[in-house]
Amino acid sequence: MRLASDRHFEASVNLSTWxxxxxxxxxxxEAARLGRRTDRRAVRALLICxxxxxxxxxxxxxxxxxxxxxxxxxxxxxxxLQQSLTAVVVLALAACxxxxxxxAARGAAARLAPKAxxxxxxxxxxxxxxxxxxxxxxxxxxxxxxxxCDGAEKTGDLILDAQLLxxxxxxxxxxxxxxxxxxxxxxxxxxxxxxPCAWGAVRGARIExxxxxxxxxxxxLRSVFRSYTTERNTADEVRAGTMAGFLIRQYRIVSGRLEAxxxxxxxxxxxxxxxxxxxxxxxxxAIWGVLVLLMAAxxxxxxxxxxxxxxxxxxxxxxxxxVRAGARLFRISLSLDDWARFLAVAKPWTTCRGSAxxxxxxxxxxxxxxxxxxxxxxxxxxxxxxxxxxxxxxVIALVGENGAGKSTLARVLxxxxxxxxxxxxxxxxxxxxxxxxxxxxxxALVPQDYTRWPLAARENITLGQPRPDGDTAxxxxxxxxxxDSVIAALPHGLDTSLARSWWGGxxxxxxxxxxxxxxxxxxxxxPVLVMDExxxxxxxxxxxxxxxxxxxxxxxxxxxxxxxxxxxxRLADRIVVLDQGRVSETGTYDxxxxxxxxxxxxxxxxxxxD
Ligand SMILES: Nc1ncnc2c1ncn2[C@@H]1O[C@H](COP(=O)(O)OP(=O)(O)OP(=O)(O)O)[C@@H](O)[C@H]1O
Numbered sequence: 001m002r003l004a005s006d007r008h009f010e011a012s013v014n015l016s017t018w019x020x021x022x023x024x025x026x027x028x029x030e031a032a033r034l035g036r037r038t039d040r041r042a043v044r045a046l047l048i049c050x051x052x053x054x055x056x057x058x059x060x061x062x063x064x065x066x067x068x069x070x071x072x073x074x075x076x077x078x079x080x081l082q083q084s085l086t087a088v089v090v091l092a093l094a095a096c097x098x099x100x101x102x103x104a105a106r107g108a109a110a111r112l113a114p115k116a117x118x119x120x121x122x123x124x125x126x127x128x129x130x131x132x133x134x135x136x137x138x139x140x141x142x143x144x145x146x147x148x149c150d151g152a153e154k155t156g157d158l159i160l161d162a163q164l165l166x167x168x169x170x171x172x173x174x175x176x177x178x179x180x181x182x183x184x185x186x187x188x189x190x191x192x193x194x195x196p197c198a199w200g201a202v203r204g205a206r207i208e209x210x211x212x213x214x215x216x217x218x219x220x221l222r223s224v225f226r227s228y229t230t231e232r233n234t235a236d237e238v239r240a241g242t243m244a245g246f247l248i249r250q251y252r253i254v255s256g257r258l259e260a261x262x263x264x265x266x267x268x269x270x271x272x273x274x275x276x277x278x279x280x281x282x283x284x285x286a287i288w289g290v291l292v293l294l295m296a297a298x299x300x301x302x303x304x305x306x307x308x309x310x311x312x313x314x315x316x317x318x319x320x321x322x323v324r325a326g327a328r329l330f331r332i333s334l335s336l337d338d339w340a341r342f343l344a345v346a347k348p349w350t351t352c353r354g355s356a357x358x359x360x361x362x363x364x365x366x367x368x369x370x371x372x373x374x375x376x377x378x379x380x381x382x383x384x385x386x387x388x389x390x391x392x393x394x395v396i397a398l399v400g401e402n403g404a405g406k407s408t409l410a411r412v413l414x415x416x417x418x419x420x421x422x423x424x425x426x427x428x429x430x431x432x433x434x435x436x437x438x439x440x441x442x443x444a445l446v447p448q449d450y451t452r453w454p455l456a457a458r459e460n461i462t463l464g465q466p467r468p469d470g471d472t473a474x475x476x477x478x479x480x481x482x483x484d485s486v487i488a489a490l491p492h493g494l495d496t497s498l499a500r501s502w503w504g505g506x507x508x509x510x511x512x513x514x515x516x517x518x519x520x521x522x523x524x525x526x527p528v529l530v531m532d533e534x535x536x537x538x539x540x541x542x543x544x545x546x547x548x549x550x551x552x553x554x555x556x557x558x559x560x561x562x563x564x565x566x567x568x569x570r571l572a573d574r575i576v577v578l579d580q581g582r583v584s585e586t587g588t589y590d591x592x593x594x595x596x597x598x599x600x601x602x603x604x605x606x607x608x609x610d
Contacts (some may be wrong), residue, residue, distance in 0.1 A: 030333075034159070052165050057174040060098065065178075068302075171318040179315060189286065218258050358438050366390040371383055372419050410532055444528070456498065473525075532562045
C-alpha cells in the first residue's frame with residue numbers, strides 16, 4: 001500500500017544503479033553545507049583529522065615495508081629490526097596517531113550531527129511558519145511536511161555516514177597508493193574485486209528504500225492506530241466504546257502487512273548483497289593468488305609482498321566500508337530529497353503579500369466585496385459572492401448551519417486567508433497588498449479549536465506577549481472572560497503550569513479551558529475581535545457573563561462572533577446568516593424575526609427544543 005501521489009517514490013524506483021551512485025557527491029555536499037552552517041570549526045577539525053589519518057595510514061604502510069624487509073631480508077632478525085628501529089617507531093607512532101585522529105574525527109562528526117538535525121529541522125519549521133495558513137488545507141503540503149520531518153531527522157546520520165565514507169575513502173586512497181607503488185597490477189585487481197560488493201550494497205539499499213516507500217501509508221496508519229488507542233484524548237472513548245479489541249486487531253492487520261512487505265524486501269536485499277559479497281570474496285582470493293604468483297616468479301620481494309598483503313587487506317576493508325557507507329548515504333540522500341522537496345513545496349506557499357502598513361490603531365471599516373473562497377483541492381467554493389461591511393464599534397453575529405462558511409468568512413475578514421475571488425479591504429486597503437504581520441497584530445481571535453498550550457496559566461493568556469501593565473492586564477482579561485475563578489482555584493495562580501502531561505502540571509475542564517482561550521483574545525486588546533463559538537463549552541452562567549459583557553468589551557472594536565445559540569445574537573448590531581457560502585439574510589435581530597425567514601425558523605426550532 002502506498003500513497004497514490006508519491007511522485008518521489010516513482011522517481012527513486014526508476015533510478016539506475018549508476019544514477020544512484022552519482023547522487024553521493026550531492027549528498028556529501030549537502031552534509032558539508034549543513035555542517036558549515038552549524039559548526040565551521042567542527043567541519044574543519046573533521047577534515048584535518050581525516051586527511052591526517054589518511055597520511056598516517058600511508059606512512060604506517062611505508063614503514064611496514066622497511067620493517068618487513070628487515071625481517072624477511074635474511075640474516076639475523078634481531079639485528080635487522082635494530083637497523084630499522086626508526087621504522088618500527090614510525091610505524092608505532094603512525095598507527096597510534098591514526099587511531100587518535102580517527103577518534104577525533106568521529107568525535108567531531110558526533111558533535112556536528114545533532115546540530116545538523118537541529119538546523120535542518122529549523123529550516124522545515126521556518127518554511128512551514130512562513131507559509132500561508134491556507135497551505136495546511138492542501139494535502140500535498142501536509143504529506144510533504146511529514147516526510148520532511150523524517151528527512152530532517154536523518155541529517156544526523158548523513159553527517160556520521162559522510163564521516164565514515166570519507167574516512168574509509170581516505171584510507172583507501174592511502175593504501176591504494178602504496179599497493180600501486182608495490183606493483184601496478186594490484187590496483188585494478190583490487191577495484192575489480194570490490195565492484196560486485198558495491199553493486200550488491202547499492203541494489204540492496206534500493207530494494208529496502210523501495211519497500212520503505214511502499215510501506216509509508218501503512219506505517220502512518222499503524223502509528224495513527226497506536227496513538228488513537230493509547231492517547232489520553234481518546235482513552236475515554238476507547239473504553240466506553242469497548243473499542244480496544246477492534247483497534248488492536250486493526251493494528252495487527254496493518255503490522256502483518258508491514259512485516260510481510262519488509263521481510264520480502266530484506267530477503268531480496270540479503271540475496272543481492274550475498275551474491276555481491278561472494279563475488280568480491282572470489283576476487284580477493286584471486287588477488288592473493290596473484291601475489292603468490294608474483295612472489296614465486298620473483299617479480300616481487302617477500303617484504304614488498306608482505307606489505308602488499310597488508311595494504312590489500314587495509315584497502316579491501318576500507319573499500320567495503322566505503323561501499324556500505326555509500327549505500328547508506330544513498331538511502332539517506334533519498335530522505336534528504338523529501339526534506340528538500342518540502343522546502344520547495346512550501347516556497348510557493350510563502351506569504352507574499354504587499355508591504356503596505358494598515359493604520360496603527362486598526363481599521364475603521366472592513367469591507368468584503370464579492371468575496372469567494374475555495375479550499376485547495378475542493379470542488380466547490382466555501383464562500384461565494386459575499387458583500388459585507390463591518391464598522392469599528394459594531395458587533396456582527398455570524399450564524400448558519402454547519403458548513404455554511406462562518407469560520408471561513410471570519411478567517412477571510414481577518415486576513416488569515418486571502419479570498420480566492422473578490423477582495424477584503426481595511427479602510428480601502430486590499431489585504432492582499434498589506435503586510436500580513438501588521439494586519440494580524442490588529443486581530444484577536446478565539447478559534448473554534450483553541451489550543452491548550454502546555455505553558456503556565458499566565459503564558460496561556462499572554463501568549464508570551466505581556467502588556468506593559470503585566471499581571472494587571474492578565475487579571476482584567478481573565479475577569480472579563482470569567483476565567484478569574486479558574487485562576488483563583490489554581491494552586492500557584494498564574495504561575496501554575498497547565499501542561500497536564502508533565503509532572504506538576506495542572507489540568508482544566510473543557511469549559512475552563514475555553515474561558516482561558518477567551519481571556520487570551522481579551523488580553524490582546526486588538527481593534528478587531530473575532531470569536532468562533534466562544535461559549536460552546538461554557539455553562540449557562542459563564543455564557544451569560546461573556547455575552548452581557550461583550551457589548552462593553554466590543555466598544556471601539558470591530559467585533560464578529562459566531563454562534564449556534566441564536567438567542568445570543570440579540571445583542572449584535574447586525575446578524576449575517578450564511579447558507580452554503582452565501583449571505584441569505586442580514587439585519588438586526590428584530591428585523592430578521594419580522595422577515596420570518598430561515599433565521600426565524602432556526603430560532604423557533606431552538607426555542608421549542610429548549
Ligand atoms: N480544509 C478544507 N478543505 C476543503 N473544504 C473545507 C475545508 N475546511 C472547510 N471546508 C468546507 O468549507 C465549508 C465551510 O466550512 P466552515 O468551517 O467555514 O463552516 P462553518 O459554517 O464554520 O461550520 P460549523 O458551524 O460546522 O463550524 C464546508 O462545506 C466545509 O466542508
